Amino acid sequence: MSLPTAFLDAAARLIPQERRFDDPLSTLAFGTDASFYRLIPQLVIRVESEREVVELLKLAGVHRVPVTFRAAGTSLSGQAISDSVLLMLGDHWNGREVRNDGAQIRLQPGVIGASANAVLAPYQRKIGPDPASIAAARIGGIVANNSSGMCCGTAQNSYHTLAGLRLVLADGTLVDTEDPASVASFQHSHADLLQQLAELGRQTRGNSELAAKIRHKYRLKNTTGLSLNALVDFDEPLDILSHLMVGSEGTLGFISAVTYHTVPEHPHKASALLVFPDVESCCRAVPLLKLQPVSAVELLDRRSLRSVQDKPGMPVWVRALSGGACALLIESRAASASLLDEQVDAIMAAIAHFPLEKQVDFSTDPAVYNLLWKIRKDTFPAVGAVRATGTTVIIEDVTFPLEVLAEGVNRLLELLDKHGYSEAIIFGHALEGNLHFVFTQGFDDPAQVARYQAFMGEVAQLVAVEFGGALKAEHGTGRNMAPFVELEWGSEAYQLMWAIKRLLDPLGILNPDVILSEDRELHLKNLKPLPAADALVDKCIECGFCEPVCPSRGLTLSPRQRIVIWRDIQAKKRAGIDTAELEAAYQHHGLDTCAATGLCAQRCPVGINTGDLVRQLRGEQARHRGSATWLAGHFATALQGARLGLLAADTARRLLGAPRLARWAAGLHRQLGTPLWTAAMPQPVQALKWVAAPPSERPRVVYLPACVSRAMGPAFSDSEQSTLLDKTRALLEKAGFAVIFPDGLDQLCCGQPFTSKGYASQGDNKRDELLATLLRASRNGQDPIYCDTSPCTLRLVQGNADSRLRLYDPVKFIREHLLDKLEITPQEAPVAVHVTCSTQHLGEAEGLIEIARRCAKQVVIPEGIHCCGFAGDKGFTTPELNAHALRSLKDAVQVCAEGVSTSRTCEIGLSQHSGIDYHSLVYLLDRVSRPKGRTADLWAENPGATD
Template identity: 60%
Template structure:
């Protein structure tokens, strides 16, 4: 790469967003596909002006660029060995028009977030990909992603209202701005004339026109969107619709305006199991014209992959070998309308013989259970794959009348090529089938098996059935060699003319969508070597990334696993010791030190991986020499707690005396917790129900901040609140020595943590009378740590659960008028307390604010004290969102320190608010 180009880029992009080191280029260069290319340079771009300048530089120096949004793409369209432009955090803008009828979105907005903004209007965006909680609008549009309910009518192409785009020469076109359109018509008249000519030639070619219309009656993302040439006459419209599904090969999408679709509030689901695939697919044909929102097909192998999951009907395991199921959902604006729709659907299916069925239900728990079958299939294959293999998910479309033939033909191919674990499921109404199988790329024989299989699949789907090789996952590198096979030479050459017209220098994502290399799909295959059993099942999908608190600062869980795999590969090979040393050195801070180990990644991961577990293991290996010291500290925990209170007293005194001369001390730092004596045993004559109080060490050591509106200890507040509902908290002797073990566990000192947990277990069993008396834990992190560590006879309640289930019904709460901020901590999310926390807080205020885009606060126990940049990064957008709030609440004392510091609003445990607002 030319030095002049690099020098120019360095003048444009700040050093903190310029990455050329081995760890960053490896980590940022990974997407969800089974291809691996390491970029020479990664740039985090934050503005359209930067993109324009980089496009001009790339054109000047002939440097290929690839755009990346969330990197959840599956076909290799977001990897490169040149320059990768990654969307930064400044692409979150949105505007809602006409009561939600339209929404304008920047490309960095996550799809699910857009739907949250639209929810009050009863609307949503049309596309609904399975990755909607992670993927971003830029990727959704660039891949023309769809999903279970979207079909073809509601994809980005058909719900596009307007677009702002940047062409390869740096020119901006905003199709919703009359001045921009007029200027573009003048400056790019030859380009628009050529697009009009291509459209006219296409429409004048009956054979080509018929092929395009046939292909887009199907769900199809293979090649460029040629239907832009047949459905529009204005070249501005043609251009904007060519951008949809172009995978970054024709330009950059700065924003998009969607025509939104209704999100009906009432829905019902059913599961119908047919004895064979033929009758199942015949039912799909009949359902096409009924009021269904989604019809998902599952073959017997996919049902078998999840049949042992907890909560699923026992009969799933007993289904016949040829069985196939339809998961059906209907949605409506009103309950009566929904009931009429259900009756229509049932009437259409009444004549079919069934093996089993779950009738239509509106019960949320049952519906969730049914959809868990569908959503669990892909992860189920990933979870059981052999280490070193990858999970491949392909998606094809068959013409609906031939769907059964297509399923059976695919199953025969699986058997022929030895993919006995392969499963088929998909969006049946569109003839869109996903098939999932595991593949090793560790030998020439395995690569050849894959090559032969994919050649047969391409011939079967594209030629024999006239279907589409990519229904919704994009062409990428994966299917670029087969575009001509599917479309024919005439349409294929038309796509190359479009590419040449819009990217004459071929600098935009080369080798994606279109390639002259017939073996491209067999090159740069991703190796997935064993790194650690805790994370070896990772499929690098990226679903974990939006919830990670270090995502803006260093690495995400996916990137940590990618780095550990590369380190493992280098260690095993014994090659490139310099690269290995560089990766290990960089990983210490970026991977280990700045991981909050909060575990939120496991809640978003399809196979439940907690990358925090890996981080704790790595810390434990690195800190083995401190094991004796940790065990000693655990045995003297009451002394450690006492020293903590002393340190806080000294710190507060120093802050008052030295002021700004103590830069590490800030207004949100806690005072030492005030002593408050609870009864040491139940008072049987009080008439109150006894509850054992297990106060966390953080609450016992740390009191409110210096100028808090309520300086009471958490123990005093808890006792006062519970007494209002008829409960008496008591605190047995030797509480000061008790700890859940989390401070040691987070540092990888597992023996010390176990020591404290065993001690706590004995103490709780003794004083709860072997579990007869309920235990009240005042900190969500402690409750999470102990969830599976203690005797199940113990009735251990987290404070939020206890208050919601047992105290709230007995309280009269008054609502404050001032806005209130709520932070649902990572531990509370894993305890599934989000709904309870929200309802408890909402009962105390007229206006509840739950900041968007903030998951874990990044304080991470004590990291907020010693690694404050993690906390600052995770909460970088907090102050803006809670600026009008009078106070904030959460359920973890350490989290509240960071939240208070970075918001300018005091956060306290929710119990303080409940006590203040209750009579």
């Protein structure tokens, strides 16, 4: 049924056009979540204020329009999709307020869970919920789903750590439980509602059988249905209301802010892996461990261990475990090292009588415990990586009472075998009896759907009826388990949930069919297709973990959305449907505005780099291969042309003045698509000329200035007017090195400019040519090779097959070769640090930050900026990507007078959008350092010696 015209007109008056989406690309892209269900909204609205939510809910009520709230879309059970109106959180829901030295924190629903913990880290506190998706999931979804995780258990989830709530009800009424004036107003305006909630509570507490059932159900980890425990835990109606909102999945109201009681984040931790010979002995150990000072106990069945045993870095012994083996991964945390030792001794003493097949003792060594947790974290993606194209990965989570955990595991294994899920694995949060089972499922033919239906029916009977457990422990009910809520809870409790729903949402407009549904086959409808699109991305499970690091998210598409749309295009083509209009839209949204930096691959559970797909598609569109080949063969000419272009721009700036030139350039860019000139545009660098110095006793370093360093100097307004090339050479010499330049420098290039435009073969040829030249310059690898920008270094490192070459980006070379030769006096002035995408890929992010902290007493790392979006030359050609990626930068760096990074092009965009000058890290290090020891003597004897 289409949306009422009156509603659409009223929404258009309230929300600007740029935040309303009804085109096929946007509705499919924004309407996709991490579940295996698909509904396509008719209208997506990006809301930016509480007032907008209030007014839209009032409109929805008047016109009987269903609405669904959407935060990050990492939910797994179909609770964040809609075929009506989807209200999606925009940028302005990111507020946070730390209270009482970290004992509490007030958060708006758009804050990413991991960001909340980063704010709390200086206080050694964290929020209680710790879902696996915490680096992508947002607070609104974490509260609305009552998400938990490995360490959270039941005591530290959102329900039990809730200190206050600000919410909007279905009728548009706003109430803040921490604001006395708001509470008083609400008690006056909604006295009848509060009275009815209080009466429901009294009736429930007075029904001893029902109250006992509720208490039993929430003794377990349980997110099936509404949070009925609110009716037995509280008698004040406002407390009942606020706790009903936790886990309500947007079916009772909109959570506008939440205040948490935080929990300790102890700095000392140790982990161990204990492998038991069978499931029974493994599960019998769990109740004993629950009495001990453990922070997490993760169960891994033999299938889970088998799924990762052949991965790089896995211990050889994993492969040799017996067929029935079952493991517990145990972590303990403490406020001090001595207390941690005591805890470890107590834990091991408690289970000393259990026979073990294999044991990795408790270790505080990060290399050891990170490997152990890698075993656990790699299990889910291991299943996803082997699934057949077109199938989806389903991760279910159930809870068994601890006393029957062993039988529950074995019975689940039997069901998986019975229904032919041979690839399935079981792991979970053992302390709570919470098991995840992961399997692959196709929905493209009736037989597969029937198999899934039969399997889930038997699982529901086993878990909910036979064992009295929970069908959803922490993933939320959603559409997936809505048909089974009555089976699990019984008719009386089920009707109580409906009474709550009808009281708080009498018109039924809030997320219909989620949690509560009259449709007993809802879980079998609107199943998401995952058609083949390209081998590069076919393993994508659309989880959304990639989205927070994508610079184009919110401007056009995220990596998940790029894959969703490309899948749809390919499926439509195979069906003979015309895709011309969709592909035209995808050109801008999917290809032109992708930075293709590959940060998405770092967050992706199965390692997908959506940039690889984008580069491949650009390559298919590339129409100037002859020109690309000519430029590769005449690169020195091309580089000189770039210098001349920069000179022409700078001459125009001198003649017209920077403000006028900026206005003219912006107009030409809008009309003709010409590259955008800004005040941060570099001045040209003259071609390098040097005279070889006589041989010296100094150690040699081969210095490879990137082509951008050879062409682009400082901006005219920059406080630093030395070129990066000159500054780097001076720093290397100060540290006692003789600097060697490769022969034919201006002809050399790593090939990245060609590859990013889709000319992969030309790019690879240039890279290989450069690597061969560097091998000669370094005397077959005797000398280290320093490249002054991290993107070029990454390109060379990834393409280098010769183990003799020792390639360094600025951070690694400074760490390993310069710091011990320099005496550093940190400056007082604060410094902003931008960690480039390539620095992250090189594993040098922490190294860059640590060097900056040695050079400056205060270092600012702007939150939420993972990629600057300049992407080589897109800052000139597609400047909206750079502007969007850095939209929060200026406010974050106001206390700084300078920023540092390791990419010359990134620094252009950073300078433009921050209001401060960004330079290479070497500028800062050179300024605050002087040579020491023998290096100082050599420097005094012969400053500036260069070969």
